[in-house]
Amino acid sequence: MVKTAVGEENFIDMQPNRSNNYCCGGGGGFLQSGFKAQRLEFGRLKDEQIRATGAQYCIAGCHNCHAQIHELSEHYGGGYHVIHLWTLLCLALGILGPNERAYLGDDLREVAVFHPESAK
Amino acid sequence: MEETVIRLGGKRRTTFMEKVREILPEGGHLNLCLTCGACSSGCPATGLEGLDPRKFLRMAALGLDEEILATDWVWMCTQCQRCIYVCPMKIDIPRLVYNVRAAWPREKRPKGIRGSCDMALRNDSCSAMGASPEDFRFVVEDVLAEYREAQPEFAAMEAPIDKAGAEFFLNQNSREPVTEPDEMVPLWKLLHLAGADWTYGSKGWGGENYCMFLGDDAAWKHITATAARQAEELGCKVFLNTE
Numbered sequence: 294m295v296k297t298a299v300g301e302e303n304f305i306d307m308q309p310n311r312s313n314n315y316c317c318g319g320g321g322g323f324l325q326s327g328f329k330a331q332r333l334e335f336g337r338l339k340d341e342q343i344r345a346t347g348a349q350y351c352i353a354g355c356h357n358c359h360a361q362i363h364e365l366s367e368h369y370g371g372g373y374h375v376i377h378l379w380t381l382l383c384l385a386l387g388i389l390g391p392n393e394r395a396y397l398g399d400d401l402r403e404v405a406v407f408h409p410e411s412a413k
Numbered sequence: 414m415e416e417t418v419i420r421l422g423g424k425r426r427t428t429f430m431e432k433v434r435e436i437l438p439e440g441g442h443l444n445l446c447l448t449c450g451a452c453s454s455g456c457p458a459t460g461l462e463g464l465d466p467r468k469f470l471r472m473a474a475l476g477l478d479e480e481i482l483a484t485d486w487v488w489m490c491t492q493c494q495r496c497i498y499v500c501p502m503k504i505d506i507p508r509l510v511y512n513v514r515a516a517w518p519r520e521k522r523p524k525g526i527r528g529s530c531d532m533a534l535r536n537d538s539c540s541a542m543g544a545s546p547e548d549f550r551f552v553v554e555d556v557l558a559e560y561r562e563a564q565p566e567f568a569a570m571e572a573p574i575d576k577a578g579a580e581f582f583l584n585q586n587s588r589e590p591v592t593e594p595d596e597m598v599p600l601w602k603l604l605h606l607a608g609a610d611w612t613y614g615s616k617g618w619g620g621e622n623y624c625m626f627l628g629d630d631a632a633w634k635h636i637t638a639t640a641a642r643q644a645e646e647l648g649c650k651v652f653l654n655t656e
C-alpha cells in the first residue's frame with residue numbers, strides 16, 4: 294500500500310524488518326512512566342535504524358510510536374518526519390487539506406493541497 | 414559486577430516465577446531457557462538498570478524474587494515480544510514482566526501510567542485523557558460539519574457515533590479529539606471513499622489502554638469489555654482497533 298502511494302523507488306524498509314524489527318520504546322506505557330532518559334536510550338536503536346535508511350519520512354502505525362519516534366528525531370538530531378499512514382494515503386489521493394498536515398515537513402506542506410482556501 | 418555471593422536459601426519455597434508458570438498457558442515455557450542470549454542481543458532494553466531479558470529470567474529462575482520485584486526495569490521492557498520471536502524455546506518473558514508489574518502495590522506503580530488508567534475509569538469513554546462521551550460527540554460533530562462545508566466533495570461524509578448495525582466498530586486514540594481534531598479527518602475520508610459502513614461508540618471509544626500497561630487486570634478487563642460490549646450491542650461485525 295505504501296509502495297503504491299509513494300512509488301516503489303521511494304520506499305525503503307528498515308533492517309531488520311517485520312517481526313525482527315525493533316520496538317521504538319513508546320509502548321508498554323513507557324511514554325507515561327516517567328523514565329525519560331531510559332526511554333530515549335531504549336529508542337537509540339530505532340533512531341539508528343531509521344537514520345540508516347536515509348529516508349526523510351517514517352510512517353508510524355500507532356500513536357505511541359508516533360510520539361516516541363517524533364521525540365527521537367528531535368533528541369538525536371535525525372530531523373526525519375513521522376507521519377500516520379492515513380496522512381500519506383490522503384496526500385497521494387490528492388484529498389489532504391491544509392489543516393491536516395501538522396506532521397508533514399516543509400518539502401510536502403504545499404504539495405497538492407486540497408481546498409487550500411480552507412486554511413485556518 | 415556484583416561482588417557479593419548469592420546464597421540460595423536452604424528451605425524450598427514457591428518462587429514468584431513458579432506462581433507465574435501456573436497461570437500461563439504451557440507455563441509460558443519459562444523453565445526451558447537455554448541461556449543462549451538471543452533475547453538480550455536484540456532487546457532495546459538490554460543494559461537499562463543493569464538488566465536484560467536473559468538476566469531477568471535467570472534471576473526469576475533462581476528465585477531472586479526480591480530483586481525482580483524491586484527493579485524499575487519491568488517498566489522499561491515495553492513487552493514488544495521480540496524476545497519471544499527470536500527465542501528458540503518461545504519463552505514468554507514479557508508475560509513474566511507483566512506479572513511482576515501486577516505484583517507491585519498499585520500506589521507504587523509509575524504515577525503517569527496509573528493516572529492515565531484512572532482517567533480511563535472515570536467515565537464510559539475509557540479515554541486515558543478523561544474526555545467524556547459528550548465532549549467526544551461534540552468534537553466529532555463539530556469537525557465533521559466544518560469539513561463537509563469546507564470540502565464539498567466530502568459533503569456526504571459521515572462520522573457516526575452509536576450507529577446500530579454498522580459493519581465496523583472503530584475506536585479512536587484520545588489525542589486527536591482532545592488536542593488535534595483535524596487529524597481525525599484523513600481516516601474518515603478514506604473510510605468514506607471506501608464506502609465502509611462504520612461507527613464510533615459513545616462508550617469505549619478510547620483506543621488506548623493504560624490499565625493494561627499498569628498491570629491492573631480488573632481495570633484492563635473493564636476497559637476492553639466496555640468497548641467490546643458496545644460493539645456487540647450495536648451489532649457491529651468487525652472491531653477495528655486503530656491503536
Ligand code: SF4
Nearest residue numbers: 446447449450452500
Ligand atoms: S532467547 Fe530464549 S533460550 Fe535464549 S536466553 Fe533468551 S529466553 Fe533463554
Ligand code: SF4
Nearest residue numbers: 456490492493494496
Ligand atoms: S518484550 Fe521486553 S524483554 Fe522482550 S525484547 Fe521486548 S523489551 Fe526486551
